[in-house]
Amino acid sequence: MDKEKIAIMTDSGADVPEEIIEKYNVKVIPLKIIFKDGEFTDKLNITAEEVYKRMEKEIPKTSLPDGEIIKGIFDEIKAEGYDKVIAITISSGLSGTNNMVRLVAEDYKGLDIFVLDTKNIGIGSGLSAVEAAHQIDQGLSFEEIKKNLVKSADKAKVYFHVPTLEYLQKGGRIGLVQSVLGSVMNLKPIITCNEEGIYHTVAKVRGNAKSIKRTIELVEAYASQSEKYNLAVAYGGETAIEEAKLIKEELKTKLPNHEQIFFDQVSPALGVHTGPGLIGIGVQLLDDK
Numbered sequence: 001m002d003k004e005k006i007a008i009m010t011d012s013g014a015d016v017p018e019e020i021i022e023k024y025n026v027k028v029i030p031l032k033i034i035f036k037d038g039e040f041t042d043k044l045n046i047t048a049e050e051v052y053k054r055m056e057k058e059i060p061k062t063s064l065p066d067g068e069i070i071k072g073i074f075d076e077i078k079a080e081g082y083d084k085v086i087a088i089t090i091s092s093g094l095s096g097t098n099n100m101v102r103l104v105a106e107d108y109k110g111l112d113i114f115v116l117d118t119k120n121i122g123i124g125s126g127l128s129a130v131e132a133a134h135q136i137d138q139g140l141s142f143e144e145i146k147k148n149l150v151k152s153a154d155k156a157k158v159y160f161h162v163p164t165l166e167y168l169q170k171g172g173r174i175g176l177v178q179s180v181l182g183s184v185m186n187l188k189p190i191i192t193c194n195e196e197g198i199y200h201t202v203a204k205v206r207g208n209a210k211s212i213k214r215t216i217e218l219v220e221a222y223a224s225q226s227e228k229y230n231l232a233v234a235y236g237g238e239t240a241i242e243e244a245k246l247i248k249e250e251l252k253t254k255l256p257n258h259e260q261i262f263f264d265q266v267s268p269a270l271g272v273h274t275g276p277g278l279i280g281i282g283v284q285l286l287d288d289k
Helices: 018-022 048-055 067-079 099-108 123-137 141-154 166-171 210-223 237-254 266-275
Strands: 008-013 028-029 030-035 039-043 061-063 084-089 112-117 156-161 187-193 198-205 230-233 257-266 279-283
Touching: 008 067, 008 099, 008 123, 018 099, 018 123, 018 257, 028 067, 030 266, 039 230, 048 230, 048 266, 061 266, 067 099, 084 099, 084 123, 099 112, 099 123, 123 141, 123 156, 123 230, 123 257, 123 279, 141 156, 166 266, 187 210, 198 210, 210 230, 210 237, 210 279, 230 237, 237 257, 237 279
Parallel strands: 008 028, 008 084, 084 112, 230 257
Antiparallel strands: 030 039, 030 061, 156 187, 156 279, 187 198, 230 279
16 A cells, blocks of 8 residues: 655644754745734744834734635645645634634645644644654554544643733733733733633743743643653743743753753744743643553
């Protein structure tokens, strides 16, 4: 039997690590960032840093890609000789991207397409694409990978240390995150996605240093459920990079059973909703329990 040719598709909000995109030819649907003076394509013609600088004067809107762009990516996948696609998107609870991909996939002829709603965002979502790439590499069948991804999607978590709630509020993405008195008390929320894939607060800690320490503790507690796991650190803008590097080194020591540890900047589209200084730590449990 011929080996199945399986492509991976994702969206730019899933923050799939650059090294995985390059190594496994992952196709990325770019989200849009809209300022008054024009529309930009996430990661293609605007960087997160430019987004943060502009946000001092104007909070942009983000929008999902139109159906034609998604169809164009399916065309490209087909032209490259693939016959099956695993499309991995950020949470349908936070974005309409999943629904848009599903609708285009339903009408698309010539490819067998599976669309996974990770109920997650950022690298929490991207770790499912890492796992898909790994399983394709191991030669697992399309059916096996589909089953495994549905099971393992809820074994991935991302915890965000958010320096301010201002951007989540302005972008209408506040979800179940309470903002009352937060800024007055210098309370820093630690946010993750719940089972429905909506932001909610898992802890509120006074001050940045304590918030980061607590985020690491939450990651340690989550990772302790498994004998092996992947880790990822994502940072929002230049103001957070040094802190993020220190966190990565601390995680290496505290969680030595990691298979891989990824380090990257969050996508500009995610940066719009969370603002500069964000640090996200992702964990994916890799056991079969």
